[in-house]
Amino acid sequence: MSNRIGFLGPRATFTHFAVQSFFGDEVEQVPYTTIPQCIDAVADGEIDFAVVPTENALEGSVNLTFDYLIHEQPLYIVGEIVSPIEQHFMVHPSRKNDWENVTRIYSHSHAIAQCHKFLHQTFKGITYDYATSTGAAASYVSNHPEESVAAIANNLAAKEYGLEIVKANIHDYHYNHTRFAILHPSNKAEYTSPYLTPDKEKTTLMVTLPSDQSGALHQVLSAFTWRKLNLSKIESRPMKTGLGNYFFIIDIDMLVDEILIPGAIAELEALGCSVKLLGSYEAYSISQQIEKEV
Numbered sequence: 391m392s393n394r395i396g397f398l399g400p401r402a403t404f405t406h407f408a409v410q411s412f413f414g415d416e417v418e419q420v421p422y423t424t425i426p427q428c429i430d431a432v433a434d435g436e437i438d439f440a441v442v443p444t445e446n447a448l449e450g451s452v453n454l455t456f457d458y459l460i461h462e463q464p465l466y467i468v469g470e471i472v473s474p475i476e477q478h479f480m481v482h483p484s485r486k487n488d489w490e491n492v493t494r495i496y497s498h499s500h501a502i503a504q505c506h507k508f509l510h511q512t513f514k515g516i517t518y519d520y521a522t523s524t525g526a527a528a529s530y531v532s533n534h535p536e537e538s539v540a541a542i543a544n545n546l547a548a549k550e551y552g553l554e555i556v557k558a559n560i561h562d563y564h565y566n567h568t569r570f571a572i573l574h575p576s577n578k579a580e581y582t583s584p585y586l587t588p589d590k591e592k593t594t595l596m597v598t599l600p601s602d603q604s605g606a607l608h609q610v611l612s613a614f615t616w617r618k619l620n621l622s623k624i625e626s627r628p629m630k631t632g633l634g635n636y637f638f639i640i641d642i643d644m645l646v647d648e649i650l651i652p653g654a655i656a657e658l659e660a661l662g663c664s665v666k667l668l669g670s671y672e673a674y675s676i677s678q679q680i681e682k683e684v
């Protein structure tokens with residue numbers, strides 16, 4: 391039986407394109423309406439792997455993904471897919487000659503945030519409505535021709551849901567990419583893509599500081615620096631236990647080894663930090679823009 395791969399759906403989301411590019415058609419692709427539903431499904435064994443967005447180059451981390459992984463479902467990142475992102479402005483075909491007069495814009499919050507300059511210049515004061523995904527927004531616009539609403543999504547969604555792209559590439563900055571995490575309940579799980587080859591190795595840790603935080607972050611960074619462990623990301627997220635209480639997501643540019651990363655973790659724990667391995671995995675980049683069918 392083929393692997394079941396859950397993703398933030400519906401069909402033709404950027405997440406779906408990442409799944410199609412990495413896994414291809416040999417797997418069963420299972421869309422979920424929300425990121426938590428997709429993460430719960432792999433934790434419950436309903437699917438074999440889950441693919442969810444984690445970070446966009448323009449808008450930053452998808453906080454819901456990390457917060458749900460940290461506070462609700464302790465899964466592991468077993469792979470990462472980086473995909474180019476092109477946001478297009480699309481309407482029901484019946485509105486293609488009147489698109490400047492739409493009164494609502496519908497998309498995922500990250501997609502809207504990536505297009506603020508275009509939206510501010512073209513639609514001052516318009517209402518933004520937030521969808522669970524770009525594909526969900528496109529599907530809604532397709533099913534509601536009577537409503538004066540436009541979606542921001544990719545060109546696969548325009549094809550899938552029969553919408554007219556009236557303004558292409560409306561994202562504010564050109565170099566737009568999103569990272570997608572491949573999640574599994576075991577950090578030993580692996581899946582080799584038949585289509586993409588890995589171009590980076592990463593280890594992601596979650597670190598919380600000791601109660602006496604004075605100088606603690608400097609100690610955390612030092613534990614990596616003197617071991618020459620290159621940190622490609624360090625980001626704070628609220629612990630949700632009160633203002634000023636954070637955990638840190640740290641990306642290291644190598645897989646877990648025998649000495650250096652275990653040594654850094656042991657040192658941090660000796661200093662009173664708590665350290666959780668979120669994953670040690672290979673990262674893959676999709677080179678081509680979204681052209682092919684999903």
Ligand SMILES: O=C(O)C(=O)C[C@]1(C(=O)O)C=C[C@@H](O)C=C1
Nearest residue numbers: 403404405443498500523524568
């Ligand atoms: O996968 C999708 O299409 C989504 O709507 C999610 C998401 C995201 O959360 O970043 C994915 C890529 C884009 O950055 C915009 C939205």
